[in-house]
Amino acid sequence: EDQVTQSPEALRLQEGESSSLNCSYTVSGLRGLFWYRQDPGKGPEFLFTLYSAGEEKEKERLKATLTKKESFLHITAPKPEDSATYLCAVRQTGFQKLVFGTGTRLLVSP
């Protein structure tokens, strides 16, 4: 069965302190790995889709990378507005559903 594990569960950073969030996955036939940002009580906001090992995507202070077993979301010089829960999800070939990890709650202090 698909498994997605995110670490750490929670992360507190000072503004400007760069760090990385990890998403480990076990899935046979990866169709895509997805990163979302979710603010409390709101819908997941799409960040990145990665399809194959070695792929990297970047947007503003965020960079997502993918290997055969895990993905990293690197946050460079974060700002308080980056505070949110970051969700990782995978889709397996032959299935429509996304399987989510439990997320990393990020708090960036000024």
Added chain:
Amino acid sequence: AAGVIQSPRHLIKEKRETATLKCYPIPRHDTVYWYQQGPGQDPQFLISFYEKMQSDKGSIPDRFSAQQFSDYHSELNMSSLELGDSALYFCASRFRTGEETQYFGPGTRLLVL
């Protein structure tokens, strides 16, 4: 850019009542997904539709049913509501032959008293 629209945004029901949640996908998106997110939990897949046909099914209770209409909007019907059904319900949409990304709506917060 247009996003997924969900209605209502908030809903309060009594136990054993019924509820209907609606989802309007992004224009040109033909695939709709429903997810349930309990407090402090990650979203759990319920069901999906493509071209009005069910395309995948997850842990959706038998008390729930859903359908997709010819204009691609979808409705999630929930009957005999239980306290444990209180959650955020998200709809997501995708263009089937395009990229894999599912785009989520703002959600419907259901409270069952």
